[in-house]
Amino acid sequence: xxxxIVVTSGKGGVGKTTTSASFSSGLALRGNKxxxxxxxxxxxxxxxxxxxxxxxxxxxxxxxxxxxSLKQALIKDKHCDNLFVLPASQTRDKDALSLEGVGRIxxxxxxxxxxxxxxxxxxxxxxxxxxxxYADEALIVTNPxxxxxxxxxxxxxxxxxxxxxxxxxxxxxxxHLLVTRYDPKxxxxxxxxxxxxxxxxxxxxxxxxxxxxxxxxQASNSGTPAIHLEKSDVAEAYRDVVARFMGDDxxxxxxxxxxxxxxKRLFGGR
Amino acid sequence: MxxxxxxxxxLRGDTKKTAIVAKERLQIILAHERAGRNASSPDYLPALQxxxxxxxxxxxxxxxxxxxxxxxxxxxxxVLELNIMLPEDKRAGA
Numbered sequence: 538x539x540x541x542i543v544v545t546s547g548k549g550g551v552g553k554t555t556t557s558a559s560f561s562s563g564l565a566l567r568g569n570k571x572x573x574x575x576x577x578x579x580x581x582x583x584x585x586x587x588x589x590x591x592x593x594x595x596x597x598x599x600x601x602x603x604x605x606s607l608k609q610a611l612i613k614d615k616h617c618d619n620l621f622v623l624p625a626s627q628t629r630d631k632d633a634l635s636l637e638g639v640g641r642i643x644x645x646x647x648x649x650x651x652x653x654x655x656x657x658x659x660x661x662x663x664x665x666x667x668x669x670x671y672a673d674e675a676l677i678v679t680n681p682x683x684x685x686x687x688x689x690x691x692x693x694x695x696x697x698x699x700x701x702x703x704x705x706x707x708x709x710x711x712x713h714l715l716v717t718r719y720d721p722k723x724x725x726x727x728x729x730x731x732x733x734x735x736x737x738x739x740x741x742x743x744x745x746x747x748x749x750x751x752x753x754x755q756a757s758n759s760g761t762p763a764i765h766l767e768k769s770d771v772a773e774a775y776r777d778v779v780a781r782f783m784g785d786d787x788x789x790x791x792x793x794x795x796x797x798x799x800x801k802r803l804f805g806g807r
Numbered sequence: 808m809x810x811x812x813x814x815x816x817x818l819r820g821d822t823k824k825t826a827i828v829a830k831e832r833l834q835i836i837l838a839h840e841r842a843g844r845n846a847s848s849p850d851y852l853p854a855l856q857x858x859x860x861x862x863x864x865x866x867x868x869x870x871x872x873x874x875x876x877x878x879x880x881x882x883x884x885x886v887l888e889l890n891i892m893l894p895e896d897k898r899a900g901a
Binding site for chain 1: 825837
């Protein structure tokens with residue numbers, strides 16, 4: 538049964554696109570035929586993070602308008618043969634992203650893909666709504682910071698009230714909390730909300746913690762999803778997230794500050 | 808607060824960590840926002856406000872934004888709060 542997963546947050550800049558890129562790559566690495574869709578019409582960026590920006594010819598609006606076939610618009614990922622990117626339109630009006638049109642695309646994708654990952658734009662406007670409407674599951678990307686937690690709560694409210702599953706009275710969208718940009722040292726110093734605090738406030742199950750790391754910027758600089766980086770906490774954290782999503786029992790990591798040992802300091806651990 | 812108090816606070820570790828402040832603030836604001844979201848009642852509030860306005864306008868001249876209808880939760884009770892600001896009596900100043 539194919540799954541539609543939305544990566545959403547409400548707030549901007551918390552790591553939705555970074556997560557969409559790494560999460561979809563991770564699903565593909567685990568053998569799922571995966572497509573990742575950029576819903577940020579007008580501010581397309583997933584293509585840059587995936588490193589396929591120069592291969593974009595058609596976009597989701599072209600497909601919705603029937604100008605090209607889905608097959609023509611899908612871009613094959615450079616790292617995984619079973620991963621495809623459907624870019625957002627850079628020029629069109631965001632209203633062109635009709636709910637009905639998105640539904641048609643998702644239905645067609647369900648015929649040949651196992652996982653359909655929807656990278657939501659920030660905000661609670663039309664783009665974010667169309668990204669979440671058809672979701673079966675949701676990754677709620679949250680930073681340990683008050684405005685991000687509040688916006689996540691808002692998004693959870695919308696998912697519970699306005700998603701297709703909610704309006705049709707089906708089983709609710711399965712929600713997963715993903716805490717990103719986490720700094721255990723600052724948590725230990727009482728300067729940052731802890732994962733437990735965030736979980737207690739938002740009351741949804743935790744799927745993973747992505748540590749704050751310099752390697753995320755390096756990954757985006759080079760157009761490589763962070764999950765492919767070697768010797769990186771972030772890559773390992775994302776692999777854990779994918780494993781848990783697939784049902785593996787993986788203990789949480791990167792939640793407590795570890796004192797850098799002599800060897801780690803010597804050889805580096807990033 | 809004197810220097811001694813500050814020092815004692817420091818030694819006792821009384822200064823509230825900002826993460827705790829953040830958590831408390833979030834719990835309060837989200838409880839409030841969730842209550843507003845989940846309440847089934849606000850549907851009728853705009854209509855109620857309109858009708859009240861119509862009745863009041865029969866007797867007194869009031870502006871549209873001078874009347875506020877709010878539903879709040881106080882523990883077990885729902886409180887319907889009606890706030891009408893009457894215009895200042897123009898004759899009073901004359």
